[in-house]
Amino acid sequence: AQSVTQLGSHVSVSEGALVLLRCNYSSSVPPYLFWYVQYPNQGLQLLLKYTSAATLVKGINGFEAEFKKSETSFHLTKPSAHMSDAAEYFCAVRINMDTGRRALTFGSGTRLQVQP
């Protein structure tokens, strides 16, 4: 079964510093991978998605993620953190199959704090 592991439940960076949130996946077939963001008291919003069209994926708010098959990773990065980036971030996976459960499996989340 597919799964994702997010390394680090909390990450703290200074404003202007690089953001790196780690996600590793487990899937026996090519996966669809996603990053979602959750602001306080809200539902999740899609940040970006990997479709196999390109290994480097650009999302909203300056975030991007790189799919590395050899490392089974899909880490999320942003060159310069902004205070408004403080939120919880979830990596999610869905296996690319025509049949089977058509739902996403989410990681446990990483809470990003941005220090002034």
Add this chain to the structure above:
Amino acid sequence: DAGITQSPRYKITETGRQVTLMCHQTWSHSYMFWYRQDLGHGLRLIYYSAAADITDKGEVPDGYVVSRSKTENFPLTLESATRSQTSVYFCASSEDPGQVNSPLHFGNGTRLTVT
């Protein structure tokens, strides 16, 4: 307004009571989902539905019941609430999560406390 609406936003109930969480979407998406969010566990799938009158269990279905008599509604019922069901519940919808250009749209959640 188009979107996905959950009600209530907050609910406190007692152990053993039945409680129903409501979810309504205006897009006519085929797929709807219920997740629960707990610290350290992220989001776990409770039930999902591929269309009206079609539902299936997720990872953690025990103690929950769902129905989907209309495409736009997907209520979640806790038949006899337990303290372990204290959580934040999210409803989501998608036209087809098998298509990568059809992402999940989430409601704002229902925070349920079972005393």
